[in-house]
Amino acid sequence: MINFPVVGKTELAPGIKKLVVEAPSLAAKAKPGQFVVLHLHAQGERIPLTIADFDREEGTITLIFQEVGLTTFQLGSLEPGDTIRDIAGPLGRPSRVDYFGKVLCVGGGVGCAPLYPIARALREQKNDLAAVVGARSREFLILRKEMEQVCSPLIIATDDGSEGLQGTVLRGVEKYFREYGKPDYCVCIGPPVMMEAVCSFTRNYKVKTVVSLNPIMVDGTGMCGACRVVVGGEVKFACVDGPEFDGHLVDWELFRRRLQFYKREEKLALGAFLRKSRSAGER
Amino acid sequence: MAILDPTMRIRTFDEVTLGYTSDQAKREAARCRGCSQAPCRRGCPIGVDIPGFISLVKEGKFREAAQRLRERNTLPAVCGRVCPQDRNCEKHCVLAKKGAPIAIGRLERFVADWEREHGMTVPPTPGSTGKRVAVVGSGPAGLTVAAALARKGHSVTVFEALHAPGGVLSYGIPQFRLPKEVVAAEIDYVCALGVKIELNTPIGKLYSLRDLRREYDAVFLGTGAGLPRLLGIPGEHLNGVYTANEFLTRVNLMKAYLFPEYATPVRVGKRVAVIGGGNVAVDAARVAVRLGAEEVVVLYRRTLVEMPVRAEEYRFACREGVFFRFLVAPLEFRGDAEGWVREVLCTRCELGEVDESGRRRPVPVPGSEFTIPIDTVIVAIGQEPNILALAEVSELLTPSGRFVGADPETGATPVPGVFAGGDLVTGAATVIQAMTAGRRAAKAIDRYLSELE
Numbered sequence: 001m002i003n004f005p006v007v008g009k010t011e012l013a014p015g016i017k018k019l020v021v022e023a024p025s026l027a028a029k030a031k032p033g034q035f036v037v038l039h040l041h042a043q044g045e046r047i048p049l050t051i052a053d054f055d056r057e058e059g060t061i062t063l064i065f066q067e068v069g070l071t072t073f074q075l076g077s078l079e080p081g082d083t084i085r086d087i088a089g090p091l092g093r094p095s096r097v098d099y100f101g102k103v104l105c106v107g108g109g110v111g112c113a114p115l116y117p118i119a120r121a122l123r124e125q126k127n128d129l130a131a132v133v134g135a136r137s138r139e140f141l142i143l144r145k146e147m148e149q150v151c152s153p154l155i156i157a158t159d160d161g162s163e164g165l166q167g168t169v170l171r172g173v174e175k176y177f178r179e180y181g182k183p184d185y186c187v188c189i190g191p192p193v194m195m196e197a198v199c200s201f202t203r204n205y206k207v208k209t210v211v212s213l214n215p216i217m218v219d220g221t222g223m224c225g226a227c228r229v230v231v232g233g234e235v236k237f238a239c240v241d242g243p244e245f246d247g248h249l250v251d252w253e254l255f256r257r258r259l260q261f262y263k264r265e266e267k268l269a270l271g272a273f274l275r276k277s278r279s280a281g282e283r
Numbered sequence: 284m285a286i287l288d289p290t291m292r293i294r295t296f297d298e299v300t301l302g303y304t305s306d307q308a309k310r311e312a313a314r315c316r317g318c319s320q321a322p323c324r325r326g327c328p329i330g331v332d333i334p335g336f337i338s339l340v341k342e343g344k345f346r347e348a349a350q351r352l353r354e355r356n357t358l359p360a361v362c363g364r365v366c367p368q369d370r371n372c373e374k375h376c377v378l379a380k381k382g383a384p385i386a387i388g389r390l391e392r393f394v395a396d397w398e399r400e401h402g403m404t405v406p407p408t409p410g411s412t413g414k415r416v417a418v419v420g421s422g423p424a425g426l427t428v429a430a431a432l433a434r435k436g437h438s439v440t441v442f443e444a445l446h447a448p449g450g451v452l453s454y455g456i457p458q459f460r461l462p463k464e465v466v467a468a469e470i471d472y473v474c475a476l477g478v479k480i481e482l483n484t485p486i487g488k489l490y491s492l493r494d495l496r497r498e499y500d501a502v503f504l505g506t507g508a509g510l511p512r513l514l515g516i517p518g519e520h521l522n523g524v525y526t527a528n529e530f531l532t533r534v535n536l537m538k539a540y541l542f543p544e545y546a547t548p549v550r551v552g553k554r555v556a557v558i559g560g561g562n563v564a565v566d567a568a569r570v571a572v573r574l575g576a577e578e579v580v581v582l583y584r585r586t587l588v589e590m591p592v593r594a595e596e597y598r599f600a601c602r603e604g605v606f607f608r609f610l611v612a613p614l615e616f617r618g619d620a621e622g623w624v625r626e627v628l629c630t631r632c633e634l635g636e637v638d639e640s641g642r643r644r645p646v647p648v649p650g651s652e653f654t655i656p657i658d659t660v661i662v663a664i665g666q667e668p669n670i671l672a673l674a675e676v677s678e679l680l681t682p683s684g685r686f687v688g689a690d691p692e693t694g695a696t697p698v699p700g701v702f703a704g705g706d707l708v709t710g711a712a713t714v715i716q717a718m719t720a721g722r723r724a725a726k727a728i729d730r731y732l733s734e735l736e
């Protein structure tokens with residue numbers, strides 16, 4: 001299929017947008033933890049985004065993304081009625097959704113978007129669910145109400161202290177362990193540095209911690225190897241073997257480094273785009 | 284045939300070989316003796332009527348020549364460009380002994396290009412049989428099956444995971460060797476026969492093989508060998524180390540050579556090492572030259588004799604300044620403090636015993652280690668089938684679990700109604716081998732469908 005119509009758009013926080021896209025066959029098959037690769041137009045780049053939600057009846061999927069570079073800015077400029085040329089999926093392995101007992105969900109920034117459908121599914125399995133979510137400041141917190149409906153307690157941490165604890169999500173995780181004891185299972189999604197910090201904390205308590213890795217991808221089908229990560233000493237392709245892995249086994253340094261591969265080119269492309277849209281705006 | 288000058292061509296992605304003019308083609312065709320035994324045909328796996336189409340070229344009947352070609356070959360403009368003619372048809376030509384075989388590939392290309400420029404005539408297809416066939420993968424194998432079955436009146440849908448059809452023809456083989464417009468025109472022809480192509484449809488994810496078996500009367504699997512092999516040596520994950528698949532996909536499918544007009548970047552430094560010795564390695568090296576690398580060296584652990592590359596491409600690469608070092612294998616990539624690759628530690632090799640591939644095995648020479656300073660590495664040591672998506676049907680796999688097992692004559696797998704062919708079955712091979720497997724499978728599928736009630 002090609003040309004997927006955008007049917008809904010909301011700005012959740014500054015620079016964080018939600019698009020609802022008509023894609024019935026995808027909506028029919030999507031499971032929590034899976035992602036799509038989208039390609040906006042013939043000249044566009046292929047980028048991976050988590051399926052943040054899906055509605056099988058309506059035949060739609062939801063994408064929530066942060067505008068960080070060329071493609072996400074272009075995506076953010078779409079309006080209902082516009083189309084996305086290509087969306088391939090659902091890719092990756094679905095999240096493991098079993099009964100674990102006491103489960104802690106940890107989300108940082110836009111990481112709350114992929115976290116929410118997993119949390120909801122874990123809740124449906126009758127897990128005792130709590131969550132720690134963090135953001136730069138109050139206005140950047142997303143999906144708070146949705147998370148509150150499935151998690152209790154919901155501990156919030158912001159870098160500037162404008163809401164909840166002041167500090168990173170790690171502060172919230174420490175608080176949870178202190179007040180509620182250690183969980184049986186932990187799911188953690190956010191920026192690499194945050195996931196690494198949470199994993200080194202939970203490792204001390206031997207709490208199994210699953211993370212969702214977001215390396216650079218091209219095809220998303222296991223063909224290019226761009227997404228390779230090292231987990232427990234073995235090479236894995238995040239698009240087919242993941243994106244979820246045991247966070248205690250991930251080679252984090254390698255992972256963070258490989259995300260920098262195209263830094264220079266990414267800046268160049270975004271700069272050109274922003275200059276162009278600015279001059280178009282002035283005209 | 285005219286060829287772009289090396290000093291010009293290393294600056295562009297334009298096609299290197301320019302093709303025959305009508306006069307040149309007629310003159311070359313006139314050399315063909317029309318041998319009654321046609322030994323050349325023995326070298327063509329798909330059995331093109333070589334003397335037949337060449338004599339039509341000689342008479343200037345180019346459209347008829349194209350029709351003759353297409354009776355056997357669905358993608359003549361592709362094969363004429365990329366078949367290893369030196370090891371196939373042209374090797375068997377009676378004139379090869381004198382060192383001047385008929386340029387069969389170039390004639391084939393001429394005819395197909397002429398047809399494209401003068402408008403393709405699509406043969407009428409018979410009435411619908413009402414039978415439905417699903418083809419998974421739109422590479423040469425899948426396209427061949429699809430076209431052949433559509434011509435029999437079956438209704439065929441091709442499912443492709445990527446956003447563009449063509450398989451390796453689109454994402455692997457570079458523009459300067461196989462222009463994407465040529466691939467697109469061949470695919471348009473297949474669609475004109477009534478074949479539907481569904482893009483962005485990874486089978487095993489969006490639909491399972493089980494779904495397809497329920498919805499269709501037969502299924503053909505032609506998903507190729509897309510999984511890149513890695514060396515498994517230290518430093519392979521440093522920044523600046525690519526698999527050839529990533530490098531070539533960025534450049535060919537995503538057009539990174541036109542960055543930033545096209546949004547996908549690719550990064551090539553000044554000194555590039557390509558590891559491997561096949562078509563993939565040589566393509567990667569020639570792409571690196573065109574992207575501005577100052578020095579490109581191909582490190583191959585055997586010698587030129589064992590190198591499985593089209594002879595012409597090797598010559599072109601040398602003329603373009605690609606440097607080949609034989610009997611050299613990498614041991615380790617070493618990086619700087621920021622994690623970018625800076626040098627490769629290598630060992631020299633000697634050829635030892637003959638191994639299971641029938642070639643002499645390279646053996647490292649102790650104490651012969653040396654380093655080469657580089658800032659980009661492209662690993663091109665082969666691909667394997669990406670069977671992960673199809674893992675739901677483990678009964679299809681060979682005992683090693685790495686390939687799909689299928690009868691080489693019919694493409695039949697142990698599962699009734701499921702057929703397979705191309706690189707998925709044989710491992711990375713050639714376009715014409717994949718097409719031949721497709722042609723055989725199409726026959727078997729047609730037979731299978733006619734027996735269905």
Ligand SMILES: Cc1cc2nc3c(=O)[nH]c(=O)nc-3n(C[C@H](O)[C@H](O)[C@H](O)COP(=O)(O)OP(=O)(O)OC[C@H]3O[C@@H](n4cnc5c(N)ncnc54)[C@H](O)[C@@H]3O)c2cc1C
Pocket residue numbers: 035045047048049050051052064065066067068069070071072073110113114213214215216217243259260263266267269270
């Ligand atoms: C499986 C998977 C699921 C993802 N799900 C989401 C999601 O639901 N919402 C969302 O906002 N993002 C998600 N991402 C990240 C998203 O793919 C990147 O933000 C996007 O590719 C950036 O593209 P760009 O062209 O806008 O920016 P680029 O110009 O490519 O990059 C701009 C900046 O983003 C960083 N960056 C580049 N690629 C990535 C990446 N893959 N992950 C993180 N940072 C990156 C760069 O270092 C750079 O600083 C996911 C990634 C993966 C692999």
Ligand SMILES: Cc1cc2nc3c(=O)[nH]c(=O)nc-3n(C[C@H](O)[C@H](O)[C@H](O)COP(=O)(O)OP(=O)(O)OC[C@H]3O[C@@H](n4cnc5c(N)ncnc54)[C@H](O)[C@@H]3O)c2cc1C
Pocket residue numbers: 365366367419420421422423424425442443444445448449450451452455456457484485486487505506507508509531562563566593669672673704705706707711712713714715717
């Ligand atoms: C760089 C390079 C250069 C080459 N040069 C030459 C040459 O000069 N001459 C020559 O004869 N041969 C050459 N080859 C080899 C030749 O291209 C292959 O042997 C041939 O393309 C194999 O055809 P195929 O149809 O089996 O598979 P492919 O061409 O690999 O096509 C398979 C298709 O299936 C799709 N697919 C995979 N999994 C799924 C799924 N689950 N669902 C849906 N779709 C899926 C893939 O995206 C792909 O489009 C080269 C190969 C490469 C990589």
Ligand code: SF4
Pocket residue numbers: 326327328329330331333356362363366367368371372373387388391715
């Ligand atoms: S298809 Fe390939 S092998 Fe056969 S005649 Fe044409 S160029 Fe030669």
Ligand code: SF4
Pocket residue numbers: 314315316317318321322323324333334375376377378385387
């Ligand atoms: S063997 Fe050579 S000369 Fe004879 S028919 Fe074939 S191409 Fe022509």
Ligand code: FES
Pocket residue numbers: 216217218219220221222223224225226227228237238239240
């Ligand atoms: S994105 Fe290409 S192999 Fe994973």
